Amino acid sequence: MPNLLILAAADDVLRDTAPQAAPTAKPRRDWSLRQLLLILIIFGFLYGAVMGCYGGVAGDRWRQVLYSALKVPMLLLVTFLLGLPSFRVLNALFGLSGDFRQALGALIATQAGLTIVLASLAPFTALWYASFTDYRIALLFNAGMFAIASFTGQWQLRRRYKSLITRNPRHRALLRLWLAIYIFVAIQMAWVLRPFLGNPDLPVSFFRKDCLGNAYVEVATIVWQTIHKAVGI
Amino acid sequence: MKHWFKALDKILRGEATRLQELQHGPIDIPVIGLSTLIALLAIFYGACMGCFAIIAGWGTGSAVGYQQTLASMAKVPMLFFLTLLVTFPSLYVFNALVGSRLNMAAVLRLMLATLAVMLALLASFGPIVAFFAISTTSHPFMQLLNTLVFSIAGILGMVFLLRTMQRLTAAQIFLEASAPTVPPPPLPVQTVASVENTSAVPAPPALPPHLGALDRIQYRVNNSQVVTIFRIWAMVFALIGAQMSWVLRPFIGRPGEAFVFFSPRTSNFFQAIFHITFQLLSRH
Numbered sequence: 001m002p003n004l005l006i007l008a009a010a011d012d013v014l015r016d017t018a019p020q021a022a023p024t025a026k027p028r029r030d031w032s033l034r035q036l037l038l039i040l041i042i043f044g045f046l047y048g049a050v051m052g053c054y055g056g057v058a059g060d061r062w063r064q065v066l067y068s069a070l071k072v073p074m075l076l077l078v079t080f081l082l083g084l085p086s087f088r089v090l091n092a093l094f095g096l097s098g099d100f101r102q103a104l105g106a107l108i109a110t111q112a113g114l115t116i117v118l119a120s121l122a123p124f125t126a127l128w129y130a131s132f133t134d135y136r137i138a139l140l141f142n143a144g145m146f147a148i149a150s151f152t153g154q155w156q157l158r159r160r161y162k163s164l165i166t167r168n169p170r171h172r173a174l175l176r177l178w179l180a181i182y183i184f185v186a187i188q189m190a191w192v193l194r195p196f197l198g199n200p201d202l203p204v205s206f207f208r209k210d211c212l213g214n215a216y217v218e219v220a221t222i223v224w225q226t227i228h229k230a231v232g233i
Numbered sequence: 234m235k236h237w238f239k240a241l242d243k244i245l246r247g248e249a250t251r252l253q254e255l256q257h258g259p260i261d262i263p264v265i266g267l268s269t270l271i272a273l274l275a276i277f278y279g280a281c282m283g284c285f286a287i288i289a290g291w292g293t294g295s296a297v298g299y300q301q302t303l304a305s306m307a308k309v310p311m312l313f314f315l316t317l318l319v320t321f322p323s324l325y326v327f328n329a330l331v332g333s334r335l336n337m338a339a340v341l342r343l344m345l346a347t348l349a350v351m352l353a354l355l356a357s358f359g360p361i362v363a364f365f366a367i368s369t370t371s372h373p374f375m376q377l378l379n380t381l382v383f384s385i386a387g388i389l390g391m392v393f394l395l396r397t398m399q400r401l402t403a404a405q406i407f408l409e410a411s412a413p414t415v416p417p418p419p420l421p422v423q424t425v426a427s428v429e430n431t432s433a434v435p436a437p438p439a440l441p442p443h444l445g446a447l448d449r450i451q452y453r454v455n456n457s458q459v460v461t462i463f464r465i466w467a468m469v470f471a472l473i474g475a476q477m478s479w480v481l482r483p484f485i486g487r488p489g490e491a492f493v494f495f496s497p498r499t500s501n502f503f504q505a506i507f508h509i510t511f512q513l514l515s516r517h
Contacts, residue, residue, distance in 0.1 A: 082364055085357035092245035093389060095445020185361055192368040214369040217513065224514045
């Protein structure tokens, strides 16, 4: 049954980066790209759905649940795809072409692992929504959940990349470059894909009316204006 | 066309610039195919840049966005080829003056390979730039982002140029040192001081299995004047490229303004960057 196979694959993805308990430990299966993508989509969908439940599901709000469910996998996948060409070219330039398949596999498996962790945190989010109503704090809470999932993602990635780095230390530099590119794009992507929670005072929509904007420009403007005020120009 | 991408990949991986390969002559690349691929990659990046103008003009009914995109698609290849055109003659002349072993064909191929590296990098950042172009309304941000991407491509391209030039010169020295009637012996892959090699020139060093396109070789090129010429040229190329991009502007197109192919001649690149940064921070 395909459902059970996905769960089994998901379990393997998580255990793959754990330190080996015994030499007789079962060798991990090789997952296909399709399985990893399915894991990413399904578990991302799950967390997104829970995220979107902030305003309840009555009336029009079920649409927010659907939109958020679609947006989380979109956020992860599209950011990944955008960064991929430059990762490929930089790998080639730094003489790491031979290991590209393995590096790519490590990245995709980590993305899948990240969404599994995220989905496991969904019950906490649900409980938070049931306990508290403040919109801003709910946003922060979700940001916190994403942060936890990202940290585990980093941890998984480092373990998967270990063999690559021992083979050639350049991989470490390329890993850092990848993370820089990924984070740079992801922040703007998260900004563009708002709303994820859906401010209860505003109508439900896929994009906000002022979706065309730039996360970095907004932050830079705020910082600059704060400095201006502080210095008294 | 697949053949051209394979050739490009060979250059990026460093396989086209291995010492063993260069020993047989100038860099083995399909000149016409690669030039076409370079132009296509540049056009692709121009299209990515132009997305900004298209989105800015969306729904207003004006065709300025599309005009700007087409203009950018023409200008990016122009930028690279014109910069090369402006700087190449002096490079070749000074090269010959200091007694470089590279002839015209070798230098041209070297330039082509360098352009290929730069444009591969540029085009690979294209999707990211396009994404920001579609989702951003800030013109100064786009200008700075594009400047950053061009700088990265340019710097890595120059590193490639300098490393490959050293390898070419080393390969040439080895080629000349061997007897003319005897074909040159194959370069050893392992670090073995070849006892049968009676030539006065020491055998080129062993290459580690994963030597990339940007790696330095251990062999010291005796003619340091050639190295200096190329270093200076790399800086000149960067400066000319920057100013050429200013002369060819606009690439992105200020939202709300009418389409112009060339903006009037004012100021220069470096003043402009300073001004744009200031604009970005004070949100004009």
